[in-house]
Amino acid sequence: MEKETRSQFHDQSRRDFVKKTSILAGAALAAPYLSQAAQTNYFSGAAGVIKIALVGCGGRGTGAAVQALSTKQNVQLVAMADAFADRLDSSYKEIVESMKKTPERVKVAEADKFVGFDGYKQAIAKADVVILTTPPGFRPIHFEEAIAQGKHVFMEKPVATDPAGIAKVLETAEKAKAKKLNVVVGLQRHYMTSYRELHKRVQDGMIGDITSIQVWWNQGALWVRERKPEYTEMEYQMRNWYYFNWLCGDHIVEQHIHNIDVGNWFMGKTPVTAVGMGGRAIRTGPEAGEIFDHHFVEYRYDNGVVMNSQCRHWKDSVSKVDEEIVGTKGRIFCDRAQIVDHKGKVLYQFDRKQHNRPYQAEHDELFEAIANGQYKFQDAQMGAEATLSAIIGRMATYSGQQIEWEKALKSGINLQPSRYAFDAPPPIVPDAQGNYAYAKPGITRYFS
Numbered sequence: 001m002e003k004e005t006r007s008q009f010h011d012q013s014r015r016d017f018v019k020k021t022s023i024l025a026g027a028a029l030a031a032p033y034l035s036q037a038a039q040t041n042y043f044s045g046a047a048g049v050i051k052i053a054l055v056g057c058g059g060r061g062t063g064a065a066v067q068a069l070s071t072k073q074n075v076q077l078v079a080m081a082d083a084f085a086d087r088l089d090s091s092y093k094e095i096v097e098s099m100k101k102t103p104e105r106v107k108v109a110e111a112d113k114f115v116g117f118d119g120y121k122q123a124i125a126k127a128d129v130v131i132l133t134t135p136p137g138f139r140p141i142h143f144e145e146a147i148a149q150g151k152h153v154f155m156e157k158p159v160a161t162d163p164a165g166i167a168k169v170l171e172t173a174e175k176a177k178a179k180k181l182n183v184v185v186g187l188q189r190h191y192m193t194s195y196r197e198l199h200k201r202v203q204d205g206m207i208g209d210i211t212s213i214q215v216w217w218n219q220g221a222l223w224v225r226e227r228k229p230e231y232t233e234m235e236y237q238m239r240n241w242y243y244f245n246w247l248c249g250d251h252i253v254e255q256h257i258h259n260i261d262v263g264n265w266f267m268g269k270t271p272v273t274a275v276g277m278g279g280r281a282i283r284t285g286p287e288a289g290e291i292f293d294h295h296f297v298e299y300r301y302d303n304g305v306v307m308n309s310q311c312r313h314w315k316d317s318v319s320k321v322d323e324e325i326v327g328t329k330g331r332i333f334c335d336r337a338q339i340v341d342h343k344g345k346v347l348y349q350f351d352r353k354q355h356n357r358p359y360q361a362e363h364d365e366l367f368e369a370i371a372n373g374q375y376k377f378q379d380a381q382m383g384a385e386a387t388l389s390a391i392i393g394r395m396a397t398y399s400g401q402q403i404e405w406e407k408a409l410k411s412g413i414n415l416q417p418s419r420y421a422f423d424a425p426p427p428i429v430p431d432a433q434g435n436y437a438y439a440k441p442g443i444t445r446y447f448s
Contacts (some may be wrong), residue, residue, distance in 0.1 A: 017185045050075045050370060053127035053151075055142055057082040059093035060156055061133030064186070065091075066098045067360050068131060069105045071367040076107045081114040081123035083238055084136075093154065116277035117420040124149050129370060135241040136387075137161045137416060138250060140168040143380070148177045152370055154363065156186040158257050158387040159380065161249035165412035166388045173380035180375040184366045185383030185400055187261045191365065194337035194350040195262070195358075201348055202266055206339055207327030208364055210267060211306035215259035216320040217251075221313050224287045234422050243289025244436075245394075246415040246427045250291040252278075252397070253390040256311035260393070262323045262334060263307040263385035265297070270385045271299035271307065271392075272405050278397030280438065284330050288430055290438040297393040309393060401443030407447060 002089070021417055037259060054065045057080055069075055077095065082088040091290050092108060114122045120142050124130050132147040132155035139159045148155050152175070159169045176183050189195045202210070225239045241247035248254045264270050276297035283293035294312035322335040330341040337350030355361075369376040392403040417427050430436050 003090070013015070027249050036360060046076050048371075050129060050367060051078045051127045052076065052129050052131060053079040053081070054091070054131045054133070055081045055158075056134030056138075057084075057088045058133065060186075061131065062091045062094050062358070063132050064154065064156070065082070067363045068129070068367065069095070069099055069102070070360065071364050073367040073371045075367060076105055078107050079112040079114070079123040079126035080108055080134055081119035083115070083117055083119075085115045088115060089139065089261050104147045111115060121145055124151060129150060129154065129367070132156065135238070136249040136254060137165070137241075137247040138420075140165040140172070143169060144172045147179065147181060148171050150179060150181065150305075152182045153380075154186070154366055155383070157261075157383055158249055158253050158390060159185060159383040160387055161245060161247065161253060162392070162413050162415040163388065163408050163411050166384050166391070166409065167412075169380060169384045169387075173378070173384065176380060177378060182366060182369055182375060182377040183380045184362050184377045185379035186362065187258060187260055187379070187386055188362055189258060189382060190265065190358075190379075190382075191362040192358035193354050193356045195334065195362075197330055197348075197350055198337060198339065199266060201339060202327075203324070204330070204409070206330065206347055207325065207332060208329035210305055210325060210327050212305060212326045213263045213267070213397070214326075215256075215260050215263055215307060215309045216322050216323045217256040217309055217311040218318065218320045219313060220315045220317070220319065222251075232418075232422050234424055234426050237289075239356065240287075240289065243287070243291050244426070244428065245290060248291070249387075249391065250295075250394050251313060252292075252295045252297070252311050252394050253308075253387065255395075256309065257296070257386050257390045258290065259311075259321070259323050260299075260307075260309055260389050261382075263309075263325075264386060264389060265382075266325050266332075267301055267305065267307075269301055270389055270405060272302050273300045273402055274298070274389075274392040274396040274405075275402040276309075276393060276396045277441065279441070286430060286434045286436060290436045292397060292438070295393060295397045297396055323334060377422070393447055398439035398441065399444045399446055401446060403446065404409040411446070 052068055052075055054061055065077055069077060080088055080092060082229050096106050110125055113195045124146050132142045137160045138158055139155060160166045221241060227236050237244045274297050276294045278295035280293055297309040299307040301311060327331040330339055332339050339348040361417055366377060392405060392408045396403045415427055417424055428436055
């Protein structure tokens with residue numbers, strides 16, 4: 001049987017999505033941009049400078065900005081935006097310190113540091129390329145604004161926290177393609193030399209047909225930020241965004257997405273169903289918000305292949321972040337970048353001396369394409385597919401139900417607040433004892 005390539009699957013998946021959700025209703029709006037985009041898919045900076053705006057000034061945003069500024073191109077950071085002034089200020093100082101050998105690359109005037117929920121619009125307007133690294137609940141609206149303003153985008157994973165956000169990202173991805181705007185998503189294994197080499201050998205048939213996949217992200221607990229008396233509930237949740245689903249999506253979405261995405265990538269398709277279990281065995285206090293501390297999901301693809309997925313945050317327990325892909329002729333151990341046959345004979349071992357710095361590579365490749373006027377990167381759909389895969393896993397563990405990909409995509413489930421403001425109520429609030437309600441399998445239900 002002829003193998004279906006990932007690009008072929010993407011094309012078919014996109015056509016199906018457009019047909020089923022009527023995205024093409026917006027095609028007429030995109031049409032005026034086509035001829036202009038075809039002629040001017042470069043950047044608007046004077047003297048060849050590629051201007052960058054950073055939206056989301058946490059640790060990942062700071063790191064991404066430094067990586068963008070460390071590319072070979074003529075780049076400058078010209079604007080920054082964050083909900084919190086203290087985060088923006090600390091990020092700016094760290095970026096300046098990191099770029100002290102090339103200080104001319106950091107050109108952010110005080111007037112171009114934007115604080116608050118709406119500052120992203122002004123920051124985006126200043127730049128040619130936008131780095132989107134806020135908590136992922138904001139990603140759909142920030143991505144929408146960046147593409148509406150005609151900007152190239154680097155955005156971190158995940159790209160949403162709910163099915164409604166996924167629908168918006170997919171719609172915006174179509175507009176980005178119509179405008180020929182490059183979009184890179186921080187699922188960095190796609191930019192990691194060892195994974196690319198492994199994937200190439202799967203495409204060449206080294207392990208035969210894939211029969212099963214195992215993926216893991218098991219580690220200890222993460223950070224918690226103390227509640228202060230002056231915080232509104234919205235500010236507290238924003239500063240502890242990892243523990244609230246409207247902002248984070250749970251760690252299966254925010255973190256384990258990397259491993260789930262590898263399974264999809266090597267399969268060349270997305271799962272059709274998810275069923276699983278999870279709960280709060282160790283991390284049970286109010287500081288854990290509403291998220292689980294462990295998930296186990298059985299994903300099933302349309303050809304019957306099963307991907308078993310597990311992630312947990314348990315202190316002093318075995319840690320493992322890896323993927324293992326089994327085929328009819330052999331298996332892949334992704335972390336050690338090795339392929340063996342079923343008798344243990346090594347068929348391929350990646351040379352660790354090769355360049356294997358994906359966080360830098362994703363920026364190097366993006367900015368090289370932009371500087372050369374090339375339209376090369378269309379990661380938004382891939383990012384949305386990986387994110388929805390993780391979301392249906394969360395929905396399965398939260399409810400105990402089998403969740404269908406298509407049904408979830410069309411569900412319109414939206415976790416976002418009615419408005420973004422520090423005096424606005426977030427979607428979930430604590431009870432009188434300070435505890436947050438959380439999902440209970442068998443009781444929580446998404447579909448009848």
